[in-house]
Amino acid sequence: MVPLRFYRHLIPRLCAAARSPFSPAPAAAAAACAPRPIRSLPSLAMAAYGTGVSADRRLLFRQLFEKESSTYTYLLADIADPEKPAVLIDPVDRTVDRDLNLIKELGLKLIYAMNTHVHADHITGTGLIKTKLPGAKSVISKASGAKADRSVEHGEKIYFGNLFLEVRATPGHTAGCVTYVTGDSDDQPSPRMAFTGDALIIRGCGRTDFQGGSSDELYQSVHSQIFTLPKDTLLYPAHDYKGFTVTTVEEEAAYNARLTKDKETFKTIMENLNLSYPKMIDVAVPANLVCGIQDPPSKV
Numbered sequence: 001m002v003p004l005r006f007y008r009h010l011i012p013r014l015c016a017a018a019r020s021p022f023s024p025a026p027a028a029a030a031a032a033c034a035p036r037p038i039r040s041l042p043s044l045a046m047a048a049y050g051t052g053v054s055a056d057r058r059l060l061f062r063q064l065f066e067k068e069s070s071t072y073t074y075l076l077a078d079i080a081d082p083e084k085p086a087v088l089i090d091p092v093d094r095t096v097d098r099d100l101n102l103i104k105e106l107g108l109k110l111i112y113a114m115n116t117h118v119h120a121d122h123i124t125g126t127g128l129i130k131t132k133l134p135g136a137k138s139v140i141s142k143a144s145g146a147k148a149d150r151s152v153e154h155g156e157k158i159y160f161g162n163l164f165l166e167v168r169a170t171p172g173h174t175a176g177c178v179t180y181v182t183g184d185s186d187d188q189p190s191p192r193m194a195f196t197g198d199a200l201i202i203r204g205c206g207r208t209d210f211q212g213g214s215s216d217e218l219y220q221s222v223h224s225q226i227f228t229l230p231k232d233t234l235l236y237p238a239h240d241y242k243g244f245t246v247t248t249v250e251e252e253a254a255y256n257a258r259l260t261k262d263k264e265t266f267k268t269i270m271e272n273l274n275l276s277y278p279k280m281i282d283v284a285v286p287a288n289l290v291c292g293i294q295d296p297p298s299k300v
């Protein structure tokens with residue numbers, strides 16, 4: 001039998017669920033959350049992964065998946081704000097209808113469709129979203145050179161209601177890559193969450209051999225902008241090819257197969273990956289540089 005202590009990290013999220021208006025039996029669920037003696041914790045089990053409404057009842061969070069490019073799209077909303085303002089990070093053109101339908105079902109108001117970088121393996125959904133939801137604005141880094149309604153730089157805050165994402169420049173996979181990180185004050189989600197794009201994927205990282213990539217820069221970016229976040233920060237990548245969904249700073253600093261090495265070893269690894277030319281790059285990059293609108297709609 002598995003000792004109870006291995007499930008201890010789930011308890012705060014279960015308590016949050018017990019307070020949810022969707023919970024069918026609040027009294028029973030609350031009873032299950034009563035304090036119980038817990039002796040010790042495994043050192044790497046500090047951060048809980050959860051979807052749904054966070055403990056402070058303000059953040060709604062969904063992790064969505066596009067299977068052809070193995071891309072994650074993230075939906076975040078401030079549901080304590082009367083307008084329920086929301087952002088989508090890294091939407092994919094093929095799944096825009098799914099995403100917008102979910103947003104509608106949940107009663108959210110999408111204000112930003114954001115990209116962590118100019119993707120080479122799929123076409124962003126931001127262009128399509130803007131044609132279907134004219135009020136939504138696209139966001140990407142200024143350094144990417146791509147067209148968007150809002151071009152952001154390192155240190156900027158992107159607000160949705162009372163919640164915000166901080167922009168951290170993490171170049172190296174591409175010259176314009178950024179990581180979006182939730183705030184660090186008491187009224188922001190805890191633990192913090194970082195949406196790393198392809199700068200860091202679970203136990204690995206994005207390639208650095210095209211689109212202004214640099215292994216030297218990527219190493220510096222991850223170590224200075226991601227590994228310096230609190231250990232329990234939840235890291236959400238733009239892709240996963242093995243079935244993983246989330247990791248933490250502590251886990252990656254201990255187990256990332258590439259980024260735990262010294263810089264010179266990391267550079268040697270990246271120079272010898274011998275990856276094939278991305279099959280979508282010649283279509284995806286030009287489209288993504290103009291917000292995913294390949295052929296602007298005619299005025300007819």
Ligand SMILES: [Fe+2]
Binds near residue numbers: 117198
């Ligand atoms: Fe990428």
